[in-house]
Amino acid sequence: MGLPEIARRSPRLVAEGFAHGFFGRRGGTSPPPFDSLDCATHPGVDADTVRANLALVAGALGVEPSRLHVVSQVHGRAVREVGPGDAQGDVARTEADALVTRAPGVALAVRTADCVPVLVADLRSGAVAAIHSGWQGTEVDVVGAAVRALVARLDAAPTLVAAIGPHLEACCFEVGDDVAARLDACAPEALAVVRAGSARPHVDLRRIVRWQLIASGLADAAIDDVHGCTRCEAAAFFSFRRDRERSGRQVAAIVGRQVADPTPTQWMP
Numbered sequence: 001m002g003l004p005e006i007a008r009r010s011p012r013l014v015a016e017g018f019a020h021g022f023f024g025r026r027g028g029t030s031p032p033p034f035d036s037l038d039c040a041t042h043p044g045v046d047a048d049t050v051r052a053n054l055a056l057v058a059g060a061l062g063v064e065p066s067r068l069h070v071v072s073q074v075h076g077r078a079v080r081e082v083g084p085g086d087a088q089g090d091v092a093r094t095e096a097d098a099l100v101t102r103a104p105g106v107a108l109a110v111r112t113a114d115c116v117p118v119l120v121a122d123l124r125s126g127a128v129a130a131i132h133s134g135w136q137g138t139e140v141d142v143v144g145a146a147v148r149a150l151v152a153r154l155d156a157a158p159t160l161v162a163a164i165g166p167h168l169e170a171c172c173f174e175v176g177d178d179v180a181a182r183l184d185a186c187a188p189e190a191l192a193v194v195r196a197g198s199a200r201p202h203v204d205l206r207r208i209v210r211w212q213l214i215a216s217g218l219a220d221a222a223i224d225d226v227h228g229c230t231r232c233e234a235a236a237f238f239s240f241r242r243d244r245e246r247s248g249r250q251v252a253a254i255v256g257r258q259v260a261d262p263t264p265t266q267w268m269p
């Protein structure tokens with residue numbers, strides 16, 4: 001209960017002065033089994049509690065609650081751009097799995113419970129993106145779609161950095177041969193499918209997402225791995241694979257910043 005805890009941060013995004021966080025389950029006001037920073041409405045969840053939790057997340061990022069935006073996630077590759085005057089409700093009703101903005105002070109958030117959250121920032125313009133990439137989104141390269149949408153809205157060539165957040169890591173992401181083959185095919189160079197003996201294959205989505213970011217123009221060194229397995233770390237994260245219908249949803253969020261911020265490292269979590 002109480003103040004939301006930012007479970008993990010990207011050292012790279014901190015150093016570049018972008019307010020952001022990979023939030024976990026700690027903090028907030030949701031009762032068990034969704035204790036306690038559940039940030040998505042789903043069966044059995046009180047919408048007011050979720051609203052209150054999102055307001056706490058906004059506060060932790062230093063923005064007004066009305067400036068924190070989410071979308072209706074559908075495991076696709078649609079990207080929603082958020083302008084400074086966009087109404088929260090309009091954005092929230094948009095079916096998309098990535099958000100981009102070039103507006104300083106606008107916060108973008110994605111909800112996950114095993115899927116991969118990815119935060120992207122342009123050091124030159126201050127523009128940012130938040131991406132929800134589960135295995136289905138990864139298969140359709142929602143990361144690439146979001147980076148292209150972000151770059152298309154910029155006036156100058158960007159200098160992008162990204163952070164790949166906690167998710168159902170390779171230790172726990174066991175799949176059937178069909179899903180393994182499909183993910184292998186979408187990023188063959190990523191070598192992300194692990195087969196040990198006769199065990200079912202495991203997939204390292206982090207490797208595929210990194211490969212997709214590089215294919216979208218990011219430098220390998222500009223990508224932070226922010227580690228954490230949602231299923232293994234029960235005290236820190238919600239996990240649908242672990243808890244099924246009794247799992248809440250955590251958020252990853254980032255705030256667009258001023259272009260010529262004279263003190264870009266001022267933000268301290």
Ligand SMILES: [Zn+2]
Nearest residue numbers: 171172229232
């Ligand atoms: Zn694990």
